[in-house]
Amino acid sequence: MVKLTKIYTRGGDKGETSLGDGRRVAKDDLRVAAYGTVDEASAAIGIARVHLSGVPEDMLGRIQDDLFDLGADLCVPEQGGKGEAQGNAPLRVSARQVERLEAEIDHMNAKLEPLNSFILPGGTPAAAHLHLARTIVRRAERLMVRLARNEDEAVNPHALKYINRLSDHLFVLARHVNDDDGSDILWRPGANR
Numbered sequence: 001m002v003k004l005t006k007i008y009t010r011g012g013d014k015g016e017t018s019l020g021d022g023r024r025v026a027k028d029d030l031r032v033a034a035y036g037t038v039d040e041a042s043a044a045i046g047i048a049r050v051h052l053s054g055v056p057e058d059m060l061g062r063i064q065d066d067l068f069d070l071g072a073d074l075c076v077p078e079q080g081g082k083g084e085a086q087g088n089a090p091l092r093v094s095a096r097q098v099e100r101l102e103a104e105i106d107h108m109n110a111k112l113e114p115l116n117s118f119i120l121p122g123g124t125p126a127a128a129h130l131h132l133a134r135t136i137v138r139r140a141e142r143l144m145v146r147l148a149r150n151e152d153e154a155v156n157p158h159a160l161k162y163i164n165r166l167s168d169h170l171f172v173l174a175r176h177v178n179d180d181d182g183s184d185i186l187w188r189p190g191a192n193r
Helices: 030-049 054-075 095-109 125-149 157-179
Strands: 016-018 024-026
Touching (some): 024 030
16 A cells, blocks of 8 residues: 655656656656546546446446556556566556456447447536546547557557557446436537538
């Protein structure tokens, strides 16, 4: 368990921060941007959670835990670092976490009518926040893909799968939440010409 006794350290006052392996990087480093955007997605999911209860809220709670795992995964580059050298393997997103998302997507989607149009973000407050979280997750995914393309960096392939599947999960969950009262807003192509 993490124990924080002091919130500020002054270590970042000159625009740098430490990765999980101890390496110092600029606060606008691509890796920091990726896990910072994952944190932003978790915050948006937290807003959606306050509008939900039961199974959807429970799923989002697990996802927020997973997003902290993902942030920890991204914070320690795949090449290893001090933790691995000392016998402490860094926390990594696993295939099982991806499989859980897929099972939840399939379960929710089986109860929904097939789509005949694209959906506009909105409907219920919970669904609107889920759509916002979904777009933030997509931004995190783009940053992670850029990071993974850099030959000097590595990203856990399960982490990439997880973030890709998560945006699908949030989309289906938003539809599921809106389905309870028919609140999905369908795109009307060319309606305002």
